[in-house]
Amino acid sequence: MEEKQPVPILEMKKITKQFPGVLANEDVDLELFKGEVLALLGENGAGKSTLMNILSGLTRPDSGEIILNGKAVDIDSPRDAMHLGIGMVHQNFKLVSTMTVAENVILGLDSENFVLDMKKVGKKINEISDHYRLKVDPDAYIWQMSVGEQQRVEILKLIYRGAEVLILDEPTAVLTPQESNELNEIVKKMTKEGKSAIFITHKMDEVMNFSDWVRVLQKGKLVSVVRTRDTNPKDLANLMVGREVLFRIEKKKCNPGEVRLEVKNVSALNSKGIEALKDVSFSIRAGEILGIAGVAGNGQRELTETITGLHKVLKGHIFVEGEDMTNKAPIDLIKAGVSHIPSDRVAMGIVGDMSVASNLAMKEYRKAPLTQYGLLHPKRIFNLAKGMIELFMISTPSPNTNVKFLSGGNIQKTILAREIGACRGLLIAVYPARGLDVGATESVRKEIIAERDNGKAVLLVSEDLEELISVSDRIAVMSEGTIMGIVDTETADIESLGLMMAGVSLKESGAKGG
Amino acid sequence: MIVLITSILAITLRAGTSLVYATIGEIYTERSGILNLGLEGMMLMGAVTSFATVYYTGSLALAVLAAMFVGMILSSIHAFLSITMRANQVVSGLSITLFGTGFASFLGQRLGPAENGKYLIGLIGEKFTPIAIPGLSGVPLIGAFFNQDLLTYITYLIIPIAWFYMYKTKNGLNLRAVGDNPQTADAMGIDVLKTRYLYTILGGMLVALGGAHLSLAYAPGWTENITGGRGWIVIALVIFSMWNPSRAIWGALLFGGINAVQFRLQASGTDIPASFLNMLPYLATIIALVVMTWIEKYNKKIGAPGALATSYMRGEK
Ligand SMILES: Nc1ncnc2c1ncn2[C@@H]1O[C@H](COP(=O)(O)OP(=O)(O)O)[C@@H](O)[C@H]1O
Ligand SMILES: [Mg+2]
Numbered sequence: 001m002e003e004k005q006p007v008p009i010l011e012m013k014k015i016t017k018q019f020p021g022v023l024a025n026e027d028v029d030l031e032l033f034k035g036e037v038l039a040l041l042g043e044n045g046a047g048k049s050t051l052m053n054i055l056s057g058l059t060r061p062d063s064g065e066i067i068l069n070g071k072a073v074d075i076d077s078p079r080d081a082m083h084l085g086i087g088m089v090h091q092n093f094k095l096v097s098t099m100t101v102a103e104n105v106i107l108g109l110d111s112e113n114f115v116l117d118m119k120k121v122g123k124k125i126n127e128i129s130d131h132y133r134l135k136v137d138p139d140a141y142i143w144q145m146s147v148g149e150q151q152r153v154e155i156l157k158l159i160y161r162g163a164e165v166l167i168l169d170e171p172t173a174v175l176t177p178q179e180s181n182e183l184n185e186i187v188k189k190m191t192k193e194g195k196s197a198i199f200i201t202h203k204m205d206e207v208m209n210f211s212d213w214v215r216v217l218q219k220g221k222l223v224s225v226v227r228t229r230d231t232n233p234k235d236l237a238n239l240m241v242g243r244e245v246l247f248r249i250e251k252k253k254c255n256p257g258e259v260r261l262e263v264k265n266v267s268a269l270n271s272k273g274i275e276a277l278k279d280v281s282f283s284i285r286a287g288e289i290l291g292i293a294g295v296a297g298n299g300q301r302e303l304t305e306t307i308t309g310l311h312k313v314l315k316g317h318i319f320v321e322g323e324d325m326t327n328k329a330p331i332d333l334i335k336a337g338v339s340h341i342p343s344d345r346v347a348m349g350i351v352g353d354m355s356v357a358s359n360l361a362m363k364e365y366r367k368a369p370l371t372q373y374g375l376l377h378p379k380r381i382f383n384l385a386k387g388m389i390e391l392f393m394i395s396t397p398s399p400n401t402n403v404k405f406l407s408g409g410n411i412q413k414t415i416l417a418r419e420i421g422a423c424r425g426l427l428i429a430v431y432p433a434r435g436l437d438v439g440a441t442e443s444v445r446k447e448i449i450a451e452r453d454n455g456k457a458v459l460l461v462s463e464d465l466e467e468l469i470s471v472s473d474r475i476a477v478m479s480e481g482t483i484m485g486i487v488d489t490e491t492a493d494i495e496s497l498g499l500m501m502a503g504v505s506l507k508e509s510g511a512k513g514g
Numbered sequence: 515m516i517v518l519i520t521s522i523l524a525i526t527l528r529a530g531t532s533l534v535y536a537t538i539g540e541i542y543t544e545r546s547g548i549l550n551l552g553l554e555g556m557m558l559m560g561a562v563t564s565f566a567t568v569y570y571t572g573s574l575a576l577a578v579l580a581a582m583f584v585g586m587i588l589s590s591i592h593a594f595l596s597i598t599m600r601a602n603q604v605v606s607g608l609s610i611t612l613f614g615t616g617f618a619s620f621l622g623q624r625l626g627p628a629e630n631g632k633y634l635i636g637l638i639g640e641k642f643t644p645i646a647i648p649g650l651s652g653v654p655l656i657g658a659f660f661n662q663d664l665l666t667y668i669t670y671l672i673i674p675i676a677w678f679y680m681y682k683t684k685n686g687l688n689l690r691a692v693g694d695n696p697q698t699a700d701a702m703g704i705d706v707l708k709t710r711y712l713y714t715i716l717g718g719m720l721v722a723l724g725g726a727h728l729s730l731a732y733a734p735g736w737t738e739n740i741t742g743g744r745g746w747i748v749i750a751l752v753i754f755s756m757w758n759p760s761r762a763i764w765g766a767l768l769f770g771g772i773n774a775v776q777f778r779l780q781a782s783g784t785d786i787p788a789s790f791l792n793m794l795p796y797l798a799t800i801i802a803l804v805v806m807t808w809i810e811k812y813n814k815k816i817g818a819p820g821a822l823a824t825s826y827m828r829g830e831k
Contacts, residue, residue: 058701059829079703094698096691098820107691108702112684157702 007070009034009196010055010165015064017050019405021397024050025061026220030198031213032165037187037197039207039228041240042217043437044409045395048200049091051217052167055198056088057081068165079108087163089154091170091200095142101125101153102138105160128159132186146297148179155186166190166197172206173435176295176463184210202437204233216240241439249442251449254473257286259322260426260457261307266316268302276302278481279316284426289448289458291472291489293465294501296431299481300461301343304428307459308340309333321425334363337424341415343431343461345408349415352404356396357385359403359414363422392417393443409440416447427451430461445471465494479503516654522774523658528732529777530763530770531666532557532724532741536748537755537762538676539720543589545680545757546713547693549823550592551607553721554745555614559584560725562618562634565736566625569639574730577640578665581726582719588614589718590711597710600825611745622736634736641734642727663731665723676759689713693819696826706826721748743796750799754806757819768802769795 012030016023024047032038042048053059055066057078066073068084075081081088095104102121106112112121122138129136136152145153151171158166168187172180180203187197188210199211207214207228214231216224216239224239262283270276276299284290292300305311307318309330317326320336328336342348350359361381364370369380385399394413396406403414412432419427429448433441448471452458462468468475469489476486477500485506487497500506536553543550550556560581568577588610595606626633642663650660659670680686691699692709700706728740751765776791810817 053829056701077703077705078701079705082703088701090701094695094701096695096698098694099687099691103687106684106687108688108699108704109684114685115683116687 006033008032009069011065011067012051012055013065013067015051015054015066016062017047017054017059018062019050021401021405023220025054028064028217028220028222030215030222032196032198033212034196035191035194036212037191037199037210039211039214040198040200040217041202041207041214041236043240043439044435045219045407046217046240046437047220048217049169052088052169052198052200055081055086055165055167056090057086082108082161082163085162085164086167087158087161087165088167089151089158089169089171091173093147093150093154095150095153097143098141100139100141101136101156104142104153105138105157109161124160125156128156132159132189133182134186147174148176151175151179151183155183159190164195166195168197169200170202170435171199172201172203180206202435202441204236204438207236208233218242237438240437249445249449249470251471252453254288254452256288256473257455259283260286260320261459262317262319262322263303263307264317264319266303266306266318267314268306268311269314270302275314276481277306280481280483281316282476282483282486284457284459286425286455286457287452288474289452289460289472290486291468291475292459292461292478293468293475293497294463294478296463298478300430300478302481303478304340304343304430304459304461307333307428308338334422337422338426338428339363339419339423341412341419341427341429341432343434345412345415346404350403350411353402355400356389356394356403356406356414357382357399360385360388360399360418360421363418388417388421392447409436412436412440412444416444420447420451423451423456425456427456427458428461429458431463432460433462433464433467441467465497468497469494477501477506518778520655520658522771522778523655524661525774525777526767526770527658527662527666528770529773530766531663531669532727532732532744533748533751533766533769534669534673534762535665535724535727536721536744537751537766538672538759539585539717539724540748540752541717541755541757541759541762542676542680542689542713542720543717544752544822545689545693545819546710547696547819547821547824547826548593548596548710548714549603549607550589550610550714550717550721551604551749552588552592552610552614552718553607553748554741554743555611555618556585556588556718556721557614557725557728557741557745558618558739559588559614560722561729561740562621562625562736564726565639565729565734566621566634568641568730569634569637572640574640574642577730578723578726581722585718585720585722585725586715588722589715592718593711593714596825597707597714600827603823603825619738622738635738637735639734640730642731665727665731673759673763676762680759690819693821696821696824700826700828706828710826721745724748747795747799750803753818754802756806756810756817765802769798772798 008031010032015025015028017025028051040048050059054061057075057080066075073084102118102125105125106121125138134152134156136156142150171183191197201207211228214226214228215222264281266277266280268277294300302311306313309328313326317324320338325333325336361370370377382399389399392413394410396410403411433444448458460472469492472489474486474488475492477484477497479501484500536557540553563584564577564581567580568574592606592610595601596603622634624632630637642665644661644663647660651657688704689709692704692706696706729736733740747769754765755761772795776794779791780788
């Protein structure tokens with residue numbers, strides 16, 4: 001007897017979606033089977049989020065068909081998707097930060113009573129929390145939570161609403177390794193209970209560990225469908241990018257020059273008035289990359305912002321090329337040649353409603369040749385931008401496109417191009433590859449190393465230990481606002497770095513100092 | 515002395531009534547993310563239509579309905595321009611005020627009877643008169659609350675209802691989400707545009723009702739600029755209330771109180787120049803705004819709806 005072919009619970013057929021200037025999806029097919037996880041891969045801008053937004057009712061496809069449980073369905077709004085049992089965790093969290101967890105969970109639900117019974121909601125949330133070991137306080141406000149906790153609320157929302165098809169758009173991009181594991185376990189448990197999931201991620205180990213199928217998108221087209229057990233990370237990466245990807249970056253030996261940045265006994269408070277930096281000291285030389293390792297929220301943000309003039313130093317001093325720049329304004333630091341790739345690239349790195357060209361000129365526009373007789377020279381700005389777009393391979397319909405329309409990877413490349421272009425001595429890069437696909441990550445890392453080879457001093461903040469080890473020359477580990485130790489990358493091992501990140505000092509961790 | 519205070523309190527409540535209606539109306543509108551600066555125009559239009567209606571029909575109920583109908587029309591225009599056409603809300607609101615102010619004045623010179631030169635000014639019509647509640651109205655101080663007109667009594671109910679609806683019901687939760695974060699509200703299945711239409715129009719009806727109280731109860735009749743800039747004061751009161759309906763009462767009492775004191779002083783023939791006294795409510799507005807902004811800086815939780823005065827379209831980056 002012939003084995004019966006399983007029927008997918010969800011099918012998308014020949015989905016096409018055109019945005020102004022970009023064909024985001026072209027004849028894309030997708031199949032999802034009950035109780036399975038489908039990993040959706042592709043570079044930034046490949047059209048993954050667009051495809052998923054079509055499923056969740058946020059985007060209307062130009063053509064194509066969606067079949068759920070054997071029936072063609074029309075998904076015209078998120079409300080329709082919800083009624084069909086489709087739930088999505090969006091790449092940008094969909095949470096109202098001034099509201100509590102419980103309020104966010106029941107938002108827009110018809111099934112709640114007219115007069116809300118928040119006790120009942122809280123109880124149900126606690127039951128779900130216990131069942132999935134998903135620790136959340138129903139009465140906590142979203143604005144008080146870390147991104148990891150917020151991500152849990154997003155998952156909780158899906159469960160509370162009884163979604164059968166779960167869509168997770170890069171849910172682990174902003175999570176620590178522990179948080180990612182926790183999330184993966186929850187999704188595993190849910191699929192065991194018969195739910196099905198589509199999972200978008202750039203992390204190959206996640207794809208390999210817990211997906212059943214992989215579909216790869218490239219520039220809006222489906223290029224490959226494979227069973228996870230029949231493939232490997234290297235093949236997948238090559239499929240995504242369409243060329244060979246280097247997992248290890250070649251790097252010349254470090255050749256440090258004079259001290260460019262010296263941070264001396266710096267202390268600072270965070271926005272809540274709690275001491276976030278405690279007596280931090282280190283220095284970076286020209287031609288050297290100092291990596292800062294640590295779980296996000298341990299003072300990295302305050303550290304980089306004090307150096308760039310965005311955050312007040314309470315005690316201590318910051319010297320840039322020997323000059324005391326403590327508590328100077330950002331413009332003074334820009335003039336001193338300090339460049340900054342901020343952690344929140346959309347909020348702090350660009351002006352979304354301005355063109356790519358204007359964003360690229362944002363550091364140099366004050367001076368000739370971009371300004372002449374006090375007037376901007378649009379033609380020169382345009383030409384400068386065109387050069388940078390080519391050099392950094394920024395994919396944009398034109399230099400005049402508003403930068404917010406670019407994909408995350410290309411927004412990051414825009415910032416990188418501007419900051420590297422304007423950098424004269426010191427480059428501060430904060431989570432520069434966060435959320436980027438393998439191809440973009442590779443080029444960002446290469447650019448940073450090239451800057452160091454050009455004699456710049458680089459401060460690189462990252463949560464990704466492998467990134468720190470492959471890119472930096474020395475690694476400082478931060479925990480709760482203090483530097484636990486600084487080690488030479490050549491002698492560093494992941495285990496002792498991990499211990500220091502957890503608050504064990506250098507001596508106890510057994511690593512060799514640098 | 516107690517008698518004097520009781521009477522000042524009574525005037526305060528009367529003067530505050532139109533402010534309460536308009537403040538709650540605008541709070542609901544702004545909570546949905548729509549800023550309607552057309553208040554002054556809508557209040558004037560509410561005042562003139564309700565007075566004209568009561569003059570010809572003698573029906574206070576019809577007069578109130580007429581005002582609310584006009585508020586509905588004007589706020590629908592604002593809703594259409596700012597929600598569907600996605601026009602700049604400040605510009606649209608200001609146009610409503612400019613139009614409303616001019617048109618109300620025009621109507622005041624055209625709707626009157628021929629024997630009054632078609633003017634509404636100087637005419638007398640039915641009005642809401644204070645209804646003393648037996649037993650309670652005689653009590654010192656407290657009595658001030660129980661010797662008011664029907665529209666003022668209704669505010670005693672509207673304030674708690676407006677608060678309860680906003681903070682304790684499903685619809686109130688959805689409303690707050692729409693004004694704070696329409697992207698999220700949409701993704702959670704709330705119809706953002708419908709919600710905004712609904713509360714912009716509801717808000718406009720309440721604002722116009724506030725205007726009606728002026729011409730039907732507080733200063734019965736029609737005079738040019740009967741609002742005396744109350745529409746603008748309400749915009750400050752909304753901020754003063756931190757977009758919370760239950761706090762609308764304090765702002766209204768404060769400004770109603772200043773009105774009442776000013777009224778009393780003027781009646782007692784004080785030496786303080788009248789123009790200085792007239793300035794007091796506006797001066798208090800500025801001071802209140804400064805103080806509230808200062809407080810807000812130290813308490814980051816409360817504040818304006820996150821998406822106030824921005825338009826929303828699904829899928830727009
Ligand atoms: N609302 C939109 N308007 C215009 N262009 C868009 C919009 N959303 C996405 N795009 C474009 O469509 C392409 C695919 O984007 P997206 O689906 O977000 O990619 P991915 O999630 O794979 O990184 C990108 O070029 C992006 O800039
Ligand atoms: Mg995406």
